[in-house]
Amino acid sequence: MRAPVVDSQALAPAPTPGDVLADHDARAAHAALRALARAEERWRMTMDSSPLGMALLSVEGRFLRVNRALCALLGRDAESLRALASSDVLHPDDAAVAAVESARCLSGEQESSRLLQRWRHAAGHLVWVEVTAAVVREDDGTPIHVVAHVEDVSAQMEDRARLEHLLGELATRTTELERSNQDLEQVAAVASHDLRGPLTVLTGWLEILDHEYAGALGPRGRELLRRADQASGRMMDLLDALLRHARVGGHVVERQHVALDDVLDQVVVDLGDTAAHGLVQRDLAAPTVRADPALLRQLLQNLLANAVKFRSPDRAPRVVVTSAATPQGHELAVVDNGRGIAASQRTRVLDMFGRDGSDPDHGHGIGLATCARIASLHGGRLLVEDTPGGGTTVRLTLPS
Amino acid sequence: MRILVVDDDPDLSTLMEIFLGRAGHDVELAPDGRCGLRRLLAGGFDAVVLDWMMPTLDGLGLTRAVRSDPALRDLPLLMVTARRDHAAAYAAGVDEVLDKPFSGAGLVSAVETLGRRTPARAGSAS
Numbered sequence: 001m002r003a004p005v006v007d008s009q010a011l012a013p014a015p016t017p018g019d020v021l022a023d024h025d026a027r028a029a030h031a032a033l034r035a036l037a038r039a040e041e042r043w044r045m046t047m048d049s050s051p052l053g054m055a056l057l058s059v060e061g062r063f064l065r066v067n068r069a070l071c072a073l074l075g076r077d078a079e080s081l082r083a084l085a086s087s088d089v090l091h092p093d094d095a096a097v098a099a100v101e102s103a104r105c106l107s108g109e110q111e112s113s114r115l116l117q118r119w120r121h122a123a124g125h126l127v128w129v130e131v132t133a134a135v136v137r138e139d140d141g142t143p144i145h146v147v148a149h150v151e152d153v154s155a156q157m158e159d160r161a162r163l164e165h166l167l168g169e170l171a172t173r174t175t176e177l178e179r180s181n182q183d184l185e186q187v188a189a190v191a192s193h194d195l196r197g198p199l200t201v202l203t204g205w206l207e208i209l210d211h212e213y214a215g216a217l218g219p220r221g222r223e224l225l226r227r228a229d230q231a232s233g234r235m236m237d238l239l240d241a242l243l244r245h246a247r248v249g250g251h252v253v254e255r256q257h258v259a260l261d262d263v264l265d266q267v268v269v270d271l272g273d274t275a276a277h278g279l280v281q282r283d284l285a286a287p288t289v290r291a292d293p294a295l296l297r298q299l300l301q302n303l304l305a306n307a308v309k310f311r312s313p314d315r316a317p318r319v320v321v322t323s324a325a326t327p328q329g330h331e332l333a334v335v336d337n338g339r340g341i342a343a344s345q346r347t348r349v350l351d352m353f354g355r356d357g358s359d360p361d362h363g364h365g366i367g368l369a370t371c372a373r374i375a376s377l378h379g380g381r382l383l384v385e386d387t388p389g390g391g392t393t394v395r396l397t398l399p400s
Numbered sequence: 401m402r403i404l405v406v407d408d409d410p411d412l413s414t415l416m417e418i419f420l421g422r423a424g425h426d427v428e429l430a431p432d433g434r435c436g437l438r439r440l441l442a443g444g445f446d447a448v449v450l451d452w453m454m455p456t457l458d459g460l461g462l463t464r465a466v467r468s469d470p471a472l473r474d475l476p477l478l479m480v481t482a483r484r485d486h487a488a489a490y491a492a493g494v495d496e497v498l499d500k501p502f503s504g505a506g507l508v509s510a511v512e513t514l515g516r517r518t519p520a521r522a523g524s525a526s
Contacts, residue, residue, distance in 0.1 A: 193483060196500040197412065208504070
C-alpha cells in the first residue's frame with residue numbers, strides 16, 4: 001500500500017463534504033502509517049536486542065534485513081550485508097549441503113533446517129555458526145522470505161576440537177601402552193622359554209656331578225653343590241612365575257559364579273603342603289563370587305602359598321580366608337599371622353619384582369604383582385594391610 | 401633299548417646320552433631333524449627323544465615324517481620342550497611330551513614307560 005505524505009490544507013482552498021471525507025481518509029492513513037512505523041521500529045528493536053544473529057533473506061538467499069548481533073558476528077554493517085547473499089559469506093565446502101537443505105525447505109519437504117556452517121568474517125577469518133532457518137509463506141504457500149537465526153558456536157567448536165584431539169591422543173597412548181604391554185609379555189614369555197634350555201643343562205650337569213662325583217667332593221664341595229642345586233630350583237620357580245604373569249595378561253576374563261569352597265579345596269590340594277590342610281580356615285559369608293575361575297584359583301593359590309610360606313617364627317601359623325558381599329560387589333581377604341610386610345614395602349610388593357631386597361627368603365616378587373594384575377583384569381583392586389597383632393592381610397575387591 | 405636323541409643343543413644331547421646310557425640304554429645322537437630322519441630310515445631304533453625347535457627340520461616336521469613313513473609309523477616318540485603348546489605336538493603325532501627342565505630320572509622313566517606302552521611299535525622299526 002502506498003502512503004502519500006502531503007499537506008492537504010495547502011492543496012485544498014475550500015473544504016467540501018468530499019474534502020472532509022478525504023481529510024478523514026488521509027488522517028486514518030497517516031495514523032496507520034505511524035502505527036506501521038511503530039511496529040517496524042518495535043520489530044527492528046526486537047531483532048537488534050536479540051543476542052543471536054538474525055536475518056531475513058530473500059528466497060534466493062540475499063540478506064534483506066539483518067540485526068546488530070549478525071553484523072557484529074560478520075564484522076560488517078547492515079548496509080554492506082544487504083548488498084550480499086548468504087552464499088557470499090558461506091565457506092565453499094559448506095555450500096553443497098546448504099543448497100540441498102535450502103531446496104528442501106523451500107519445496108516444503110521440511111519445516112526448517114539447522115546447519116553447522118563456517119561463515120567468513122569481514123576480517124577474513126572463519127566463524128563457526130549454527131544456522132536455524134525457516135521459510136515464511138503466503139497463505140497459498142508461496143515462499144515470501146526466509147528467517148534465519150545465526151548463533152556463533154566457535155567456542156563450542158574449539159572445545160570440541162580440543163576434546164577430539166585429547167581423545168585421539170588418549171587412544172594413541174592407550175594403543176601404544178597396550179602394544180608395549182604385549183611386547184613385555186612377549187619378552188617375558190620368550191625369556192622364560194629360552195632360559196629353560198640352559199637351565200636344563202645346568203641342573204643336568206649338577207645332577208651328574210652329584211651322582212658321579214659326590215664322594216670325591218668332600219663335605220664342603222657337597223654343600224656348594226646343594227646350594228647350586230637350590231639356586232637352579234629357585235630360578236626354575238622364577239621362570240614359571242614370569243611365564244604365568246605374562247600369560248595372565250593375555251587371558252580373556254570370563255566371569256561366572258564361582259563357589260569359593262570348591263576353589264579353596266582345589267588350591268589347598270595344589271599347595272601340596274600337608275600342613276596347609278589344617279592351617280587354612282574359612283569364614284565365607286558370601287559363598288560364591290563372580291570371577292574368572294582359572295584366574296581366581298591362581299590368585300588364591302599365590303596368596304595362600306605366601307601365607308603358608310612366610311610364617312612367623314614366634315607363633316603357630318594361622319590363615320583365614322573370608323568373603324563378604326559389599327555394596328559394590330564382593331570382598332575376599334586372606335588374613336595370616338605370619339611375618340608381615342613392612343609398611344614401607346606394602347605398595348611396592350604389588351609391583352613386578354617389588355619384593356623386599358633385604359630378605360632373600362621373601363619370594364621372587366612376581367606373585368603379588370600377578371595377583372594385582374588379576375584383580376585389575378576383573379575391574380577390582382588388591383590391598384595389602386597389616387593383620388592386627390601381626391601378619392599380612394590381602395584384600396581383593398571384585399565389582400559385581 | 402636303542403634310542404635316538406635328536407637335539408641341536410650339544411650340551412643337552414650329551415646330558416641325555418649320559419642319563420639314558422646310565423640306565424643301560426644304547427644311545428645315538430643326531431644334531432637336527434634331517435639328520436635324525438636319515439638315521440631313523442636306516443632302521444634299528446626302539447624310541448626317539450626329540451627336541452621341538454631345531455634347524456633344517458624341526459621336531460614337529462620330524463614327527464610328521466616319521467608318522468607318514470610305513471616303516472617308522474609306530475616308533476615311540478618323546479618330545480622334550482620348554483614350549484607349553486603341547487597340543488600342537490600331540491596333533492603332529494608325538495606320544496608324550498616332557499617339559500624342560502627335566503631330571504635324569506624323569507627322562508629315563510618317560511622313555512621307558514613309552515617303550516613299555518608301545519612294544520609293538522618298538523619292534524616294527526627294527
